[in-house]
Amino acid sequence: MNVVKVVELVADSPYGWQDAVEQAVSRAAETIDNISGIEVKNFTASVKDGKVTEYKADLHLAFRVNDPE
Numbered sequence: 001m002n003v004v005k006v007v008e009l010v011a012d013s014p015y016g017w018q019d020a021v022e023q024a025v026s027r028a029a030e031t032i033d034n035i036s037g038i039e040v041k042n043f044t045a046s047v048k049d050g051k052v053t054e055y056k057a058d059l060h061l062a063f064r065v066n067d068p069e
Contacts (some may be wrong), residue, residue, distance in 0.1 A: 003065040004036065012056045017043045020057040034064040 011024035021040060029035055042058040 004062050005055050005065050006060050007032075008041075008058065009061055010056060010058050012054050014054055017055045017057050020055050021059060024057060024059055025061065031037055032061070033066065035061060036064055037062045050056045 007028075009028060011020045011022045011027070013019035013023055021038070025035065026039060039059060039060045039062075041060060044056045044058070045052045046054040046056070
């Protein structure tokens with residue numbers, strides 16, 4: 001039987017939303033095995049002096065839970 005767990009992550013980047021998403025997945029992959037997909041829930045940004053200074057991505061990350069041995 002397969003069981004999939006979903007966790008919510010929020011990441012930021014000064015370079016863009018795609019980079020924020022990629023950074024979230026990359027960091028999560030350091031400690032989570034079997035990542036199978038993501039769903040981006042929301043994009044936001046910080047603005048200073050009329051310019052976007054930080055891009056933020058809120059995403060759900062799914063991974064298969066290992067069977068007990």
